[in-house]
Amino acid sequence: MNHKINAKKLNRSTSHRLALLRNLSAQLITHERITTTLPKAKALRPYVEKLISLAKRGGSDAEKLTAIRVAASKLNNDRVVTQKLFGELRERYASRNGGYTRILKINNRIGDNTPMALIELVDRKAVVAEAAAPAENAEK
Numbered sequence: 001m002n003h004k005i006n007a008k009k010l011n012r013s014t015s016h017r018l019a020l021l022r023n024l025s026a027q028l029i030t031h032e033r034i035t036t037t038l039p040k041a042k043a044l045r046p047y048v049e050k051l052i053s054l055a056k057r058g059g060s061d062a063e064k065l066t067a068i069r070v071a072a073s074k075l076n077n078d079r080v081v082t083q084k085l086f087g088e089l090r091e092r093y094a095s096r097n098g099g100y101t102r103i104l105k106i107n108n109r110i111g112d113n114t115p116m117a118l119i120e121l122v123d124r125k126a127v128v129a130e131a132a133a134p135a136e137n138a139e140k
Helices: 016-029 038-056 062-074 079-092 124-139
Strands: 033-037 101-106 116-121
Touching: 016 038, 016 079, 016 116, 033 038, 033 101, 038 062, 038 079, 038 101, 062 079, 079 116
Parallel strands: none
Antiparallel strands: 033 116, 101 116
16 A cells, blocks of 8 residues: 655655755756656656745745745755746746746666656746737837
8 A cells, every 4th residue: 555655756865866856956947948758747846836835925024035045955056046936936936826837758778668757837828928029119
């Protein structure tokens, strides 16, 4: 029976698995789209979605500061990633109630035939299109 099993172990020790999730989540928040193996993407999804929900939470300054500190500890105290999480991503997903990430299966890796996946933040294309629109108008 698999009662009370919350996450896949990914054949790693606890510290290695947590370091992997921290690094992958920092890269996903920074680049908004990464390619990784399918099991890693499935393990990463709840980790990142909880971080985005944490960024959205907090009304008073004390609650917001606590949320920032908790998120920073889960992102290896990376200031740039934490600022993006609590700035840009918090505003983008303010009206959304979950489902911040999307996993797309892609071709298997050539060397060992491992199933690969592309994990990205939703509403990413709309943001990229808006950023490109002023550049096109400037050229005209």
